[in-house]
Amino acid sequence: MHTHQLEKWTHDHVFGQDQQREGEKRTLLIVLLTAAMMVVEISTGLISGSMALLADGLHMASHTVALGISVFAYVISRRLASDRRFAFGVGKINSLAGFASAILLLGFALTMVIESTGRLIDPVAIVFDQAIMVATIGLVVNGFSAWVLLSTPHEHGHSHDHTHTHTHDHAHEKGHDHNLRGAYLHVLADALTSILAIVALLAGKYMGASWLDPLMGIVGAALVTRWSFGLIREASKVLLDSQADDRKVNVLRAAIEHGSSDRVTDLHLWSIGHGIFAAEIAIVSDEPRSPEHYKSLIPAQMEIVHATVEVHRCLDH
Structure with missing residues (x-):
């Protein structure tokens, strides 16, 4: 059999993975916004002496790194889409990035618990006005970022005509994009932290309940941990080739x-x-x-x- 006769019986394993996804462009935008807000919070925390604001800025720094991993995963998936060393394409890079983001989220939650426990034992002075103002700005930025990621439209793949399978159009559901979900959870965790911080700071300023600040940190850590385990469970199913439902x-x-x-x-x-x-x-x-x-x-x-x-x-x- 000649080579040209074999062509119709062979195929690639790209499966549309070489196309730029809407989630990639939106996640890159969120990385830039998060990095800018991180600089503002850390700078304001250092100038005002607010440990709460500085800690929130450092938390945002960890999320900037995690979101950067998400963007890297999108880019590397596109560039390696045609690499024949990957038996079924590079789709699992997406889930691997989501898994890595979930692990970072767990580290973030642990840090929140440690810092909050320390502040319950040894309270620190808080410059309420500056901290409330910057935390509010941070909430607006995080809310906008979460909305951008949540509103990412469903992507539709290309029609594949393979002799060994049937021709069809496959719709990629956003829920399957563990990389995008990981980025969304990081932004949501930041938004949650900002909300809890604002509530605690207002209570501390007007009611003298400064102990609410570290307590809210522990509550937030518990919610972030729950989200993390959910993402780890879903991404692991793909990484371990689990049977479909x-x-x-x-x-x-x-x-x-x-x-x-x-x-x-x-x-x-x-x-x-x-x-x-x-x-x-x-x-x-x-x-x-x-x-x-x-x-x-x-x-x-x-x-x-x-x-x-x-x-x-x-x-x-």
Whole structure:
């Protein structure tokens, strides 16, 4: 068989990963905003002597680094999209970045607990007016940043016509973008910190309840920890090639077996990136058809971009 005859039977594993995503541009904007606010908070904290504001600025610095990781993940995914060393493309870089962001969030939460506990034991003087003003500005910036990331439109991939699978358009749901979710959680954690700080500072200024400042820090740390574990759990499923949820597996099995003597004896369905899946299917049948026939039965909305089908004749008939 000549090389040109083989071309229609071969394919790449880019799966649209070489295209710039809307999340990348928006995350870059948030990195710049967060970095600018970080400089303002740290500078004001040093000038005013407000340890609370300085600590908040340092927290924002850690989030700037985490958001930078998110942008790096988007860029490196695009540049390595055609690298054949990656068996199923570079989609998992997205989840790896989300996992790293979640770990940083846990470190951020631990730092909040340590600092808050220290302030409960040994309270520090707070310059309330300056701290409230800058914390309010920080809340506005974080609120805007969260809105920008939350409003990122759903992305739609390219139609892939592969001989070994079916032609379809797969929609990438934002919920599958662990990298974008990690960036959003960092911004949300900053916004939460600002809200709790403002409440505590107002209570301290007008009610003398300075102890609320460190207490709110502990409450915020608990919420951030919960978000972190949720993101770690979701990203880990992709990184460890976990089987897709039972509903999705059952839909695929029913589509293959519907109205025939065909039976699926082995089925693996797992995520290989942002809203895209791979599948391996073993079928036993009294009257087996070609692998291409069974691939054509896979519902387009299942977003399966790589499918391998193994067909066997039932020896009992």
